[in-house]
Amino acid sequence: MSSPTGSRWHRNSATPTLYRHGRRFGLAIMVLAGLAGCGATRVSVPATFPAPLVDKLPLHVGVRLDEALTSYKLHDKPEQGTEIEIEVGAAQTALFSTLLNGMFTQSSVVTEAATGVDAVLVPSIQELQFSTPEITKTDYFEVWIRYRMQLYRPDNTLIAEWPLTAYGQANARNYSMQGDQPALQAAALAACRDAMTFFIVQFRTIPAVEAWLRDPTAAAGAPPA
């Protein structure tokens, strides 16, 4: 392939300066490429989740997602390795909408004043942690998300409150030619999927939720779990 400037890169007596500049330019590109590898690793979880394959409960459950949850991100510089930013907040709306849509016959995203629902779920992220192969000396990127789940009646009395710790890992060897970003993203996505899985498995076994499921119309009175 030829280009108007292509000949500048050949050494000849007529263009020694251009040749020198070309070499410097090449060196600069190499240095910049090297520095690019030292930059921060930023990942965000893709907001696509599979619909849960479970028998739906005949209830209308709303989910209230506050801004602290939907904008949640962790920015950290571990002692070993580069700066890392993991953004999970933007995926939370899709995560909880898909989750509740699969678990209940009706679900909706609600605001502060919810009407026409049997209950309102209010999830929040308490903490997000990660580890990299540089920190643990293993092949794995790992992500932990510690949620707090609160389930309210429509009159805003608490039905149950429980913690949920989700975990995801990704083998760096599966992404060895692509840098840290895809492996860390895969670990964060795995943690989000695990949050959905754990929620489905755990929900009906929480004593206060179990009691509420037996009679969703019962008034408040029982102490929260």
Place this chain on the structure above:
Amino acid sequence: MSRGRCNRLVRAAWTALIGACLLLPLAGCVTNTVQQVREANTSLASGDSVVVLGRRTRPSASETELDFISCVAKNLGGGADAIRTIPEPEFLDALFPWFEPRTAPANSDDVPGLMQQPALAARLSEIGLRYLVWVDGSTQRTEQTGSLTCSVTGAGGGCFGFLTWENDSSYEATVWDVRTGRSVGKISSDAVGTSYMPAVVLPVPIIAPVRSSACDTLGDQLKVFLQGET
């Protein structure tokens, strides 16, 4: 010899050397071993499908590589006597959340329990799943010797040295019959091979395709096993 002619000769030599490196299919030798244990008869009717899944118990020290799982699935689903194979990510999404690391059945005895769930049983029947193939194992570098040094100067660059390393692949596939909820057999595939990289100016990699060889062997044997030919 004039300077221009000398430069042309050097350029031609470089081009020839690079071309030789790119064109020569240099591959090291690999030794394969495949073993099979059959516990029950197997057969596939038309419309039956199979899925190959990696064991992902957590936390894990040796998770099976994603590309190995897809390689085995590709081998099963391709060539002569191809078997209808569902790709792993598609299967995990279709059966979510029942084959996630937190919920995946640990042994074949758990399958009948899973099938008690009407939605799950209906989906499995819809996709025609007959056999679940769980793959365990990984490829490790077991030995590495030699050294290779590369340098770049204003006048050019090059490498000098000799590297050699040995890779060891060890995988085991366990086959479950979804309809009977029983384990029907196991196939193990082991491969060992040594790769070399001599370098005089240009490094010439002579790579032993250990993992792909283990994948081909396992895929071929699984195909025979599932069709009930042995």
